[in-house]
Amino acid sequence: MGSISLIKAPALEQAPFEAAGLRLEAVEPGPVTALMPYRGRHAAVATALEKSHGLGWPEPGQVIASGGQRIAWSAYNTALVIGAELPPRLANHTAMTPQGDGMACLRLSGAAWRDALARLTPLTFEQDAERGMLMHVPALFLRGDDAVEVFVMRSMARTAWHELQSAMERLAGRAAIS
Amino acid sequence: MRITCPLCGARDLREFSVTGSAALLNRPEEGAELPEWDDYLHNRDNPAGPSDELWYHSGGCGAWLVVRRDTTSHAVLDVRLASEQKT
Numbered sequence: 001m002g003s004i005s006l007i008k009a010p011a012l013e014q015a016p017f018e019a020a021g022l023r024l025e026a027v028e029p030g031p032v033t034a035l036m037p038y039r040g041r042h043a044a045v046a047t048a049l050e051k052s053h054g055l056g057w058p059e060p061g062q063v064i065a066s067g068g069q070r071i072a073w074s075a076y077n078t079a080l081v082i083g084a085e086l087p088p089r090l091a092n093h094t095a096m097t098p099q100g101d102g103m104a105c106l107r108l109s110g111a112a113w114r115d116a117l118a119r120l121t122p123l124t125f126e127q128d129a130e131r132g133m134l135m136h137v138p139a140l141f142l143r144g145d146d147a148v149e150v151f152v153m154r155s156m157a158r159t160a161w162h163e164l165q166s167a168m169e170r171l172a173g174r175a176a177i178s
Numbered sequence: 179m180r181i182t183c184p185l186c187g188a189r190d191l192r193e194f195s196v197t198g199s200a201a202l203l204n205r206p207e208e209g210a211e212l213p214e215w216d217d218y219l220h221n222r223d224n225p226a227g228p229s230d231e232l233w234y235h236s237g238g239c240g241a242w243l244v245v246r247r248d249t250t251s252h253a254v255l256d257v258r259l260a261s262e263q264k265t
Contacts (some may be wrong), residue, residue, distance in 0.1 A: 060185040060239070062215035076185060076259075122190055132184060133193065133237045 193237030
């Protein structure tokens, strides 16, 4: 399935922002496709993805990675395939929705990324993939060791950026007076 | 109040919205008599105690949940996916 791009400009054109030992940047995750397997077809989808990309079907909260390609649980009966083109025949088992430019990805890196996010969401990031609210922006959080990727709808990307940048600034402000 | 979503874990009340009685899952069969539809659409028990309700996890995974909740204490007794309850 070819990637779809209806919009020329990237969702975020801000330069990377650094504060409080953290770095915030917009990243281009590559093609993102949402999969929603038809009833009872999860095993077939898992097998097909295993064969074609070395992936599988993730349990809730799970991310399966292989090379630069990932499949991340993203909602009820839904997972996002990130960074991989998918064979059209997979559509026999699952609805496939290319996200195109509809999704923006913000990457927050630095050892203290949890401190910044603690100001924006009650999540404690005990799983690799979690859905929640970044203030009032619905978001998918993919946890790494020293970084987290925040996937939001493109229409809310600048709001999400503003929230994250503000949290970093306040974290730096707090550190400066204590 | 917290609701333990079967997919997301324990989450704050503000991530959810409530729709009403889980009786909505028991849709009458096609061709059912009008009184049956009347019951389904309008008539509800109003129990003081354990009560099954439909909740939507809008701020999380987007699943519909059947939440068994004690209306006198707000204690959440059980949470299940509506899709599993239905079949």
